[in-house]
Amino acid sequence: MGDLTIRPSRGLRGELTPPGDKSLSHRAVMLSGIAEGTTAISGFLTGEDTMHTARAMRALGVAIEDSGGGNLTVRGRGLRGLTEPADVLDMGNSGTGMRLLAGLLAGQDFFSVLTGDQYLRKRPMARIAEPLRSMGAGINGRAGGKLAPLAINGAGAGCRAIAYASPVASAQIKSAILLCGLFADGVTTVTEPHKSRDHTERMLRFFGVEVKEQGNRISLRGGQRLSAPLSDLVIPSDISSAAFFLVAGAVVPGSDVVVRNVGVNPTRTGILDVLQRMGADIELLNAREQAGEPVADIRVRHRKLKATRIGGEDIPRLIDEIPVLAVAAAVAEGTTVISDAAELRVKESDRIATVAGELAKLGAVIRERPDGMEIAGKDRLSGSVCESHGDHRIAMSLAVAGLVAEGMTTVRDTAWIDTSFPGFERTFVQAAYGIS
Numbered sequence: 001m002g003d004l005t006i007r008p009s010r011g012l013r014g015e016l017t018p019p020g021d022k023s024l025s026h027r028a029v030m031l032s033g034i035a036e037g038t039t040a041i042s043g044f045l046t047g048e049d050t051m052h053t054a055r056a057m058r059a060l061g062v063a064i065e066d067s068g069g070g071n072l073t074v075r076g077r078g079l080r081g082l083t084e085p086a087d088v089l090d091m092g093n094s095g096t097g098m099r100l101l102a103g104l105l106a107g108q109d110f111f112s113v114l115t116g117d118q119y120l121r122k123r124p125m126a127r128i129a130e131p132l133r134s135m136g137a138g139i140n141g142r143a144g145g146k147l148a149p150l151a152i153n154g155a156g157a158g159c160r161a162i163a164y165a166s167p168v169a170s171a172q173i174k175s176a177i178l179l180c181g182l183f184a185d186g187v188t189t190v191t192e193p194h195k196s197r198d199h200t201e202r203m204l205r206f207f208g209v210e211v212k213e214q215g216n217r218i219s220l221r222g223g224q225r226l227s228a229p230l231s232d233l234v235i236p237s238d239i240s241s242a243a244f245f246l247v248a249g250a251v252v253p254g255s256d257v258v259v260r261n262v263g264v265n266p267t268r269t270g271i272l273d274v275l276q277r278m279g280a281d282i283e284l285l286n287a288r289e290q291a292g293e294p295v296a297d298i299r300v301r302h303r304k305l306k307a308t309r310i311g312g313e314d315i316p317r318l319i320d321e322i323p324v325l326a327v328a329a330a331v332a333e334g335t336t337v338i339s340d341a342a343e344l345r346v347k348e349s350d351r352i353a354t355v356a357g358e359l360a361k362l363g364a365v366i367r368e369r370p371d372g373m374e375i376a377g378k379d380r381l382s383g384s385v386c387e388s389h390g391d392h393r394i395a396m397s398l399a400v401a402g403l404v405a406e407g408m409t410t411v412r413d414t415a416w417i418d419t420s421f422p423g424f425e426r427t428f429v430q431a432a433y434g435i436s
Helices: 022-033 048-059 095-106 126-134 171-181 199-206 239-251 270-277 312-317 319-330 342-346 351-361 392-403 415-419 424-433
Strands: 004-006 013-016 038-042 063-066 072-075 111-115 138-141 147-153 163-165 187-191 211-214 217-221 256-263 281-290 293-301 335-338 365-369 372-376 385-387 409-412
Touching: 004 392, 013 424, 022 038, 022 048, 022 072, 022 095, 022 171, 022 199, 048 063, 048 095, 048 415, 095 111, 095 126, 095 147, 095 171, 126 138, 126 171, 171 187, 171 199, 171 217, 199 211, 239 256, 239 270, 239 281, 239 293, 239 319, 239 392, 239 424, 270 281, 270 312, 270 319, 312 319, 319 335, 319 342, 319 351, 319 365, 319 372, 319 392, 342 351, 351 365, 351 372, 351 385, 351 392, 392 409, 392 415, 392 424, 415 424
Parallel strands: 013 256, 163 187, 385 409
Antiparallel strands: 004 409, 038 072, 063 072, 111 147, 138 147, 187 217, 211 217, 256 293, 281 293, 335 372, 365 372
16 A cells, blocks of 8 residues: 655755644534535645545535635535435544544434444444433444444434533544534533543634533533634644654754644644653744634754653643654653553554554664553664554654664555645655655
8 A cells, every 4th residue: 555665864944834634624524514604615634534524424415516725615504404314424544523423413313324444443432422322312333332333313303412521531522522412402511621622612613603611611502503604714734744744853953844834723732832841942933813723834943852751631632643752752862751641542553552563663762551651762763664554643653753763764554644644755755855
C-alpha cells in the first residue's frame, strides 16, 4: 500500500498549510445536513474519513455538491428531514464519524446500520451505545453491542433527554449524546471529568442552537432548529495535522517554518503548551476567528528541547498528538513521562504499544506503562524500517522521527495517511528538503 523513505533534514523552511480540520469537517457536513437552508463549506478535509461521513449523509437524503478544493454546498433537510438509508453506512476507518453519526441516527424514527473497516470494527462502541440506549434508541452490535457493525433503531418521537456523567473526557461521547439530544423531549446534559474539545458546542451555536456551559457541564434543549449560516462555514487547518510539522520544526536543527491557518481552539492546543514547556520556540501570528473557532499562523524554530511530564488535564487536549510528542521526547534532554493516556490503547492501533515498539527500532529509549510511556531522550536516532500498523498518526510520526535519524528510515504501508492528511508526502518533502 506504499512506503515512505526519509533521510535526515537540514532544517524545515518556508510556509505550509495543512488540510482542513478533520473534527470540524465531520461536524460541518452533519450539522449542515440537518439545518434549514443551504450551507457553503470551504476548507473541508477531503480525506477518506470525512468523505465517508459525507457519503453517509448523502445516503440519508442530503444533497451535497462537491465543487473540488474542499468546497461543498449542502442543502439541509431540517431537523427531522433525514430519510432511512437503503444500505449499510460504511464509515471506513473513522471512529469520530461512526460515533457522532450514531448519536444523530439514535434520534431518528427509522432503522440504520453503521459499519467500518477491520480496524474500526475492533474499536469500542459501548461508550456511546449505552447512553444512547438510555435515550430510547435500540442499538445492537457484535460482542453484545460493544463493537460495530451497529444496528440502530432510532428513538424517534420517544427520544428522551438525559443527564449523563461521562466516566472519561471524550468529545465523541459528549457529541453523540448532544446530537441525539437535539431530538429529545427536554434538556440533555453531559458532565465530564475534564473539559474535552468543544467543536460540537461551538458549531451548534454557529447554526443558531442555544448551548449552555457551566464548567465541565454542557446542556441543550431538544427541538431547536438549526439555521444555515449567512456566511460560508470556513474550516481552518487541523492542529493535529499541523502537529507533525510543529514537532519537526522544533527538533530538526536549522528549522524555521510557518504553519498557516491553524485552528487554535483552547481545547486542542495542548500540543503547543507541552512543546513550550519543553522549551520550543513557538510564536502565534495573525490571530483571528473563523466560524466560531480561533485561528492563527504558527511559527516554530529549532531549539534543543527538555523533558517534561504529560498527564492529567493535558491529555484530552492532545490525545491525538501523543505519538508525535513521543518523537520530540525521544530527542529531548532528560526523561519524559506520559501518563493518564490509556485511551491510546483503543485508537486505530494500540498507540502506546506501536509508538514504543516502532521508536525502539530507531534506537529510542522507551518503556511502556499501562497508561502511557517513559522516554529517555538522546541526541539522535538511527534509521530503520518501521511499520505503520494501519494507523495514519503512527505513520506520520515515524516520518518525523526519520528526519532526526542517522541514515535512511523507511515507513511501510503509508497509504493510511490519506484518512486525515491527503498530500502529506508532497508537503513533507517540500518542507523538509525544499523539493517541490
